[in-house]
Amino acid sequence: MTPDTVTLGQRLRSAREAAGLTQDDVAARFGIKRVSVTQWESDTTKPALARLPELAALLNTDMEWLLNSQGTPPTPAPKVEKPRQPRTPIIPGKDLVGNRDLPIYAAAMGGEGHMIVTFEAIDWVKRPAVLQNVRGGYGILVRGESMIPAYWPGDTALVNPHLQPARDTDAVFFHTPPKEQGDEEAIIKRLVGINDRDWTLEQYRPARTFSESRIDWPVCHRVVGKYNAR
Known part of the structure; x- marks a missing residue:
């Protein structure tokens, strides 16, 4: 005992x-x-x-x-490993289709893991299959280290702006809807929870889970793949 x-x-x-x-x-x-x-x-x-x-x-x-306190003591329940959620896939060259008509936008470092995205294309590349026929699809050159190892600086996040927000997916969040030729503050994070008021987000460096107001960050665009810079 x-x-x-x-x-x-x-x-x-x-x-x-x-x-x-x-x-x-x-x-x-x-x-x-x-x-x-x-x-x-x-x-x-x-x-x-x-x-x-x-x-x-x-x-x-x-x-x-x-x-x-005699007899058989409690038997601890076996630990169940939480299944790893699929991460954003790297798009191989064989999955590139169509013309070089997918715009790639540059980003500069902002504070607290934020990026300032300039919506003036710095390059045009072939579309991956996941963005074939997706109107408004685009790529962002990632800056900052908050999402390493999922995204390293220089990786390109491929974005479908029409998919609904979904838990356990990566997403880009904007303060206001992106405008052509304009600059917008953005964050790219793992979306792990949603309610009427907040996004619950995850980043990896430093590792933390936190909430952001949906009023402050109303625009959520789903990341569907990436081009690896390395």
Whole structure:
């Protein structure tokens, strides 16, 4: 018996945490309020004896261990690796189609991982298949290091401005709709969450997840591929 499993409440909490469950998970299983589970774990109240077999099974242990710390201790739940989301693909040369009619725009460094994009084409290249027949498709020469290793300075992000925002995709965000021949402040980040008010974004250097207001950054254009500068 360890110091943190002396009481029934402590053993319940220890077993629940080993099983990777929340108090809400346990409460939902028994159709009770979460506060009841909190009271069990703080030894304010005790679960009904009739519930112990199901509780022990849920927590990967047995009744004897819950009651007196004897018998089979909790078995930690196996860790499930979060599947890696597909990252923006590098477009190989064999996937280039059509005429050299895809505009590439330059970007200058801005503050806090921002870029200043100049919407006057510095080059025109063949379209990748993912942007074939996409009106308004374009590329941006990436500047800055906040998205390394997904994008290195000099890589070209290929953008479809008509796709809806989607979680776990890369996107370019603008303060205002891009205008031909104009300069716009932009950020390129991983979109990991969306609600009515905010974008939840991820960058890699330095690694952080943060929110930006959708009022401040209303325009979201999906990145569908990249040309690797290296």
